[in-house]
Amino acid sequence: MELRQLRTFEAVVRHGTVTDAAVALGLAPSSVSEQIRTLERSLEVTLFDRGPKGMRLTGAGERMLTWAHRLLSQAEQARREVTEQGAALRLGALESIAATHVPVVLARLSERRPEIGVQVHAEISRDTLLDDVAAGRLDVALLLDNGDTLGALGFEPPTEPLAFLDLAPVPLALVAAPGHSLSGRPDLRPADLRGERLLVNNSPACSFWMAVEQTFDADIERVRAGGVAVMRAWAQQGLGICLLPEFAVATDLDSGSLVRLGLPTPALSLRLVWRADRETLPGLRDILYAASS
Amino acid sequence: MELRQLRTFEAVVRHGTVTDAAVALGLAPSSVSEQIRTLERSLEVTLFDRGPKGMRLTGAGERMLTWAHRLLSQAEQARREVTEQGAALRLGALESIAATHVPVVLARLSERRPEIGVQVHAEISRDTLLDDVAAGRLDVALLLDNGDTLGALGFEPPTEPLAFLDLAPVPLALVAAPGHSLSGRPDLRPADLRGERLLVNNSPACSFWMAVEQTFDADIERVRAGGVAVMRAWAQQGLGICLLPEFAVATDLDSGSLVRLGLPTPALSLRLVWRADRETLPGLRDILYAASS
DNA sequence: CACGTCCGTTCGGAATTTCCGAACGCCTGC
DNA sequence: GCAGGCGTTCGGAAATTCCGAACGGACGTG
CATH class of the missing domain: 3.40.190.10 (Periplasmic binding protein-like II)
Structure with missing residues (x-):
C-alpha cells in the first residue's frame, strides 16, 4: 500500500469510474485499473464492486476511504510542515x-x-x-x-x-424526552433511575461513557446508541435517557424537544x-x- | 513522498547509518542513499547531515520523523482495520x-x-x-x-x-419399507415404479424434489409429505417410497427399518x-x- | 433483435523506476 | 601514511509502471 495507490483509489471514488479517474490523474484507464487491483491484492480485500456504470465501494472500501483521506491529508500536512520552517x-x-x-x-x-x-x-x-x-x-x-x-x-x-x-x-446534562415521568422532579437520585434505559455511545473509552460510569450504578440498563447525534435523537423519541454535554443539547433544551432531569451530574x-x-x-x-x- | 521512502527514512534514523539501514531493509546502501536523496529532492529539504559516523537528523528531519512515525503507524492501522473486518x-x-x-x-x-x-x-x-x-x-x-x-x-x-x-x-437412495414388493430386486427401472406412491417434500424448488423430477416420469404419483423426517417416517410405515440423501437414511438402512430399492439414482x-x-x-x-x- | 457506446480488464511491449555492484572520495583513528 | 568505515555516483540489470490494443459485458436506442 503506497500513497500513490491511495491517491488513485481516492480519485476513483471521487470520479465514480476508472475512466474518469484516469483522465483526472493523467493516466490510462488500464493503469488505474491495475493500481486498484494491486492495492486490493496487497490488502487482500475487494475495495470496489465493478458494474457497468462504474465502481461502487464495498464495505472494506468505505473503511479504506476514511483512512485514505486521513493518510493523504496528513502526508500533505507533513510536506507543508517539513518544508516550511515555521515551528507551529x-x-x-x-x-x-x-x-x-x-x-x-x-x-x-x-x-x-x-x-x-x-x-x-x-x-x-x-x-x-x-x-x-x-x-x-x-x-x-x-x-x-x-x-x-x-x-x-x-x-x-x-x-x-x-x-x-x-x-x-464542560457541564453535562441528563436529558429525556418531553413528558418523561421523571421530568419536573427536582433532587433526583441515581436510584430513581432504576428501570430507566440509559443511552450510551459506542465506546467505553469515551469521556461521556466514563462520566456515566462515575454517575450511575452498573445495574442501570445501558443501551448502546451510536454517536452523540444518535443518542440525542433517541432520547427525543423516548427510547431512553442520556448524559450529554450541555453544549450538545442546548438547542434541544431551549426548544423543548428534550428536557433536563434534575439529577446532579459530574462536570467535565x-x-x-x-x-x-x-x-x-x-x-x-x-x-x-x-x-x- | 511515498510510504516506502518513509520506511527507509525511519530505518536510517533508527540504525544511524545508511549501511546498517540497508542491511536491515535487505537493500544495497546505494539504494537506501538514493531513496533518501529522492525524498529530500521531492520535499526540497535536507533531512540528514552526512558525517563519517553516519547520518544525523536536521531540524527538518526531526519534524519529518514525527510524521513518518504517524503515517506509517496509521497505514498499518488502516491495513488492519480494512482487512480484519473484511476477513470473514x-x-x-x-x-x-x-x-x-x-x-x-x-x-x-x-x-x-x-x-x-x-x-x-x-x-x-x-x-x-x-x-x-x-x-x-x-x-x-x-x-x-x-x-x-x-x-x-x-x-x-x-x-x-x-x-x-x-x-x-451427495448420493441419494430410493428407500421403502421392509418387505416392500420391489425390495431385493436388482436393476429396477423407473417404469417398475408404476403404481407406486412417491413421497416428496414441500417444495418443487427443493433439490430433492428436483432430483425426483430428473429420475422419474411425471406419471408416478407424488404424495406431498412434510420435510425429510416426515418422508422417512412415512416410508418406514409403507405409505410410499421416497428419494432421500443417503446420509439422511443411513441409520435406517443399517437398522433395517428402511430398505434400499435397486434403482440407479442421480447423485447430487x-x-x-x-x-x-x-x-x-x-x-x-x-x-x-x-x-x- | 442488432448495433453502438461506455465501462473495466487483460496482456504484450515500451518506458520508467528501483536496485545492484563497482568505483570513488571523504573523514577518522592508529 | 594507511586502513577502515562511511556515503555517493554511475552504468547496467531487474522490476515496476504505464500504454495501447483487443476483448467482453451491460445498457440504451432504433
Missing part, C-alpha cells in the same frame, strides 16, 4: 471536541498571541492522543477529564510525566495536557497563558 | 444442508486454513441464496446441484456470472458457488482449496 505548535484534540472546543481555544490564543502558529490534529482515540504527546509527536493535547489528577475520569494516562491545566468546565473539564519536561518548548507557556480563562 | 468469508447455505454439510466444510477449512474466518448464513430459498451471491451480499454459497452447469438440477441461476466447484458427491453434488469476477476476494481461493476433497 502542534495541538491534538479528540474528534468529539475538535469541532466544538478547539476553535474557542484557537480564537482566544489568536487574540492574545497572534504570532503563535498552531497546527491542529484531530484524533479518534484518547490513548493515541496521549501517546502522541508522551512521544513528542504532539506538543499539547486537548481532552475532557475531571478531578485533580490526569485520568481521574477513568482512563489510564501514559507513564511519561505529563502536566495539565483545566481551561474551562476541558483539559490541556503536555509533557512536563517540555515546558521549555517555544510557545507552550504562551499557549497556556493565552488559552486559559 | 460470508458463506450462505440452504437450511436443508446447513446442519449436515456446512460443519464438514467448515471443519475441513478450519483444519487447513485456521486463520480464515467464515460467517455462515442459513437461507431458506435457493433463489435468495444465489441472489445474495450475485449481489455481493454473500461471498460464496453452498448448495446441491448436479451436472456440468449451474442449475442443471432444474433451477434457474441468476444472470450474473457465477462460478462453481463441486466439493463432494455439494456445490460451492461464487461470483466469477470475485476470485480476487481474499480467502476465496483458499476456501476453494481447503474445502474441496
Whole structure:
C-alpha cells in the first residue's frame, strides 16, 4: 500500500469510474485499473464492486476511504510542515471536541498571541492522543477529564510525566424526552433511575461513557446508541435517557424537544495536557497563558 | 513522498547509518542513499547531515520523523482495520444442508486454513441464496446441484456470472419399507415404479424434489409429505417410497427399518458457488482449496 | 433483435523506476 | 601514511509502471 495507490483509489471514488479517474490523474484507464487491483491484492480485500456504470465501494472500501483521506491529508500536512520552517505548535484534540472546543481555544490564543502558529490534529482515540504527546509527536493535547489528577475520569494516562491545566468546565446534562415521568422532579437520585434505559455511545473509552460510569450504578440498563447525534435523537423519541454535554443539547433544551432531569451530574473539564519536561518548548507557556480563562 | 521512502527514512534514523539501514531493509546502501536523496529532492529539504559516523537528523528531519512515525503507524492501522473486518468469508447455505454439510466444510477449512474466518448464513430459498451471491451480499454459497452447469438440477441461476466447484458427491437412495414388493430386486427401472406412491417434500424448488423430477416420469404419483423426517417416517410405515440423501437414511438402512430399492439414482453434488469476477476476494481461493476433497 | 457506446480488464511491449555492484572520495583513528 | 568505515555516483540489470490494443459485458436506442 503506497500513497500513490491511495491517491488513485481516492480519485476513483471521487470520479465514480476508472475512466474518469484516469483522465483526472493523467493516466490510462488500464493503469488505474491495475493500481486498484494491486492495492486490493496487497490488502487482500475487494475495495470496489465493478458494474457497468462504474465502481461502487464495498464495505472494506468505505473503511479504506476514511483512512485514505486521513493518510493523504496528513502526508500533505507533513510536506507543508517539513518544508516550511515555521515551528507551529502542534495541538491534538479528540474528534468529539475538535469541532466544538478547539476553535474557542484557537480564537482566544489568536487574540492574545497572534504570532503563535498552531497546527491542529484531530484524533479518534484518547490513548493515541496521549501517546502522541508522551512521544513528542504532539506538543499539547486537548481532552475532557475531571478531578485533580490526569485520568481521574477513568482512563489510564501514559507513564511519561505529563502536566495539565483545566481551561474551562464542560457541564453535562441528563436529558429525556418531553413528558418523561421523571421530568419536573427536582433532587433526583441515581436510584430513581432504576428501570430507566440509559443511552450510551459506542465506546467505553469515551469521556461521556466514563462520566456515566462515575454517575450511575452498573445495574442501570445501558443501551448502546451510536454517536452523540444518535443518542440525542433517541432520547427525543423516548427510547431512553442520556448524559450529554450541555453544549450538545442546548438547542434541544431551549426548544423543548428534550428536557433536563434534575439529577446532579459530574462536570467535565476541558483539559490541556503536555509533557512536563517540555515546558521549555517555544510557545507552550504562551499557549497556556493565552488559552486559559 | 511515498510510504516506502518513509520506511527507509525511519530505518536510517533508527540504525544511524545508511549501511546498517540497508542491511536491515535487505537493500544495497546505494539504494537506501538514493531513496533518501529522492525524498529530500521531492520535499526540497535536507533531512540528514552526512558525517563519517553516519547520518544525523536536521531540524527538518526531526519534524519529518514525527510524521513518518504517524503515517506509517496509521497505514498499518488502516491495513488492519480494512482487512480484519473484511476477513470473514460470508458463506450462505440452504437450511436443508446447513446442519449436515456446512460443519464438514467448515471443519475441513478450519483444519487447513485456521486463520480464515467464515460467517455462515442459513437461507431458506435457493433463489435468495444465489441472489445474495450475485449481489455481493454473500461471498460464496453452498448448495446441491448436479451436472456440468449451474442449475442443471432444474433451477434457474441468476444472470450474473457465477462460478462453481463441486466439493463432494451427495448420493441419494430410493428407500421403502421392509418387505416392500420391489425390495431385493436388482436393476429396477423407473417404469417398475408404476403404481407406486412417491413421497416428496414441500417444495418443487427443493433439490430433492428436483432430483425426483430428473429420475422419474411425471406419471408416478407424488404424495406431498412434510420435510425429510416426515418422508422417512412415512416410508418406514409403507405409505410410499421416497428419494432421500443417503446420509439422511443411513441409520435406517443399517437398522433395517428402511430398505434400499435397486434403482440407479442421480447423485447430487455439494456445490460451492461464487461470483466469477470475485476470485480476487481474499480467502476465496483458499476456501476453494481447503474445502474441496 | 442488432448495433453502438461506455465501462473495466487483460496482456504484450515500451518506458520508467528501483536496485545492484563497482568505483570513488571523504573523514577518522592508529 | 594507511586502513577502515562511511556515503555517493554511475552504468547496467531487474522490476515496476504505464500504454495501447483487443476483448467482453451491460445498457440504451432504433
